[in-house]
Amino acid sequence: MRDIPEDLVARIESGAARLCHAWIVTRAGGERLGFTDHDRALEVDGVVCSPSEGWGVGASEAEVGGVAGTATAEGAAGEGFDPAAFDGASVDLWRVDWSEPALKAPLWAGSLARLTLADGKVTVELEGSAAKLDRAVGRTYGRACDAEFRDARCGVASDAFPGMSCDKRWRTCVDAFGNGANFRGFPHVPGDDFIAAVPVEGGRHDGGRR
Known part of the structure; x- marks a missing residue:
C-alpha cells in the first residue's frame, strides 16, 4: 500500500x-x-x-x-x-x-x-x-539434457557430425553421438506416469515393477 x-x-x-x-x-x-x-x-x-x-x-x-x-x-x-x-x-x-x-x-x-x-x-x-x-538458481532436474549442442558441457567437437542437431534425449546422445558420459540430463527421473500410478486391484504388489 x-x-x-x-x-x-x-x-x-x-x-x-x-x-x-x-x-x-x-x-x-x-x-x-x-x-x-x-x-x-x-x-x-x-x-x-x-x-x-x-x-x-x-x-x-x-x-x-x-x-x-x-x-x-x-x-x-x-x-x-x-x-x-x-x-x-x-x-x-x-x-x-x-x-x-x-x-x-x-x-x-x-x-x-x-x-x-x-x-x-x-x-x-x-x-x-x-x-x-x-530467476532460476542452480540446475533443474529433467530428463532432457540442458547443455547446448557442441558447447563445453556437451563435449561434442564443433566440427563433428556436420549438419546434425540434437534433440537432447538420452538415446540420441548415446546412439547418435556416443556421448552418454557427457549427458547433462537425468533420463531416469520418474515422469508423470509414475506420479499418477495407483495400485491395480487384484495385482501383485511387491514393488517388483518399479
Whole structure:
C-alpha cells in the first residue's frame, strides 16, 4: 500500500496539485542521482533531481499475483552518457508536487534490468523486486539434457557430425553421438506416469515393477 501524504491527497482531489515525476537512481557503489521531468531542479528525498528534457515514464506492469513488475523510462542521452555507469543500480520513482517537493508519493521501486542506447535515445528497462523470484538458481532436474549442442558441457567437437542437431534425449546422445558420459540430463527421473500410478486391484504388489 502506498503511503500518500494527506496534504497531497487533498491537493490532488481539489485539482490544486502540480505534479511531476522524479527518479532516484542509486548506483552499485551507493552514489545517488536524481532526475525529474519537471523544467527545474527539485530536491526529493534528500537528492537534487536535475531536469531532464525529453525524459518521461514509459509503460509499466504492476506486480500482481507474484508476477515480476516492469517499467520503462525513455529520453535523450546527454553528451558523455555512459550506460555502464548504471550497472546494478536500483531505481525509485516518485510522484511529486513540484510546488512543494516534500509532498510526494512512491510510485514504483526496482532495479535497472537493461539500458539501451541508440541514435541518441536512451530506453531504461526496470524490474520490480519480485523479478528475483522468477530467476532460476542452480540446475533443474529433467530428463532432457540442458547443455547446448557442441558447447563445453556437451563435449561434442564443433566440427563433428556436420549438419546434425540434437534433440537432447538420452538415446540420441548415446546412439547418435556416443556421448552418454557427457549427458547433462537425468533420463531416469520418474515422469508423470509414475506420479499418477495407483495400485491395480487384484495385482501383485511387491514393488517388483518399479
